[in-house]
Amino acid sequence: MQLAVNLLDAKQLISSVGAIGLIAIIFAETGLLVGFFFPGDSLLIIGGVAASDAASSVLGDGAKLPIAALLVGAPLAAIAGAQLGHLIGAKIGPRMFDKPDSKIFRREYVVKAEEYFAKFGPGKAVVLARFMPIIRTFLNPVAGTLEMPARTFFLWNVVGGVLWTESMLLIGYFFGDALAPVIDKYLIPAVLLIVLLSISPILIEVVRERKKKAGGDEAMGDAVQTGGGRHRRS
Structure with missing residues (x-):
């Protein structure tokens, strides 16, 4: 029996927690501020691979995940998690980000996010943040702190949550056979490339x-x- 799990290893996480655990981790990464360290992008891609015909070569026999459950559960978890983050920011954001000695919840995050919203607009800001690790965790409470309207946030939260989770899952699912032999070596560079492409509009700006x-x-x-x-x- 495996007694310890490397929380930063997406492959080991999926092998240990399965589909329900994957969905729960997506919720934690986007909704619980302490979940920013979870490898959401690689977790979703390997989840897609684990639901494909290449599952056994990646996770071993009998470890295939149900793709339907992932395609429904992952976006719901991502949306619900972000809404929780927004609610936390709206309720206690000013107190949370006004602590000068805080190592995580710094006031400068609010200032930068405010500039980010002003430059790109709320819709693009919320959607693009989904594809950026760590930022997708902290942007939600910051949006609540900045009093972004709940309806506006919910609309773009749904768009971003669906695009992020479904695209990552389907990349793993449809390219599982090609990814399986090299997943340990090339997954991180592939995820970094996806992140780079997703934030390219910001870099250009x-x-x-x-x-x-x-x-x-x-x-x-x-x-x-x-x-x-x-x-x-x-």
């Missing part, structure tokens, strides 16, 4: 903002130099 700012600073410098020259001539 950041680069544009920096170029715009650099251009503004350069224009201001030219104006100062020109103004100084005219002053000397006068």
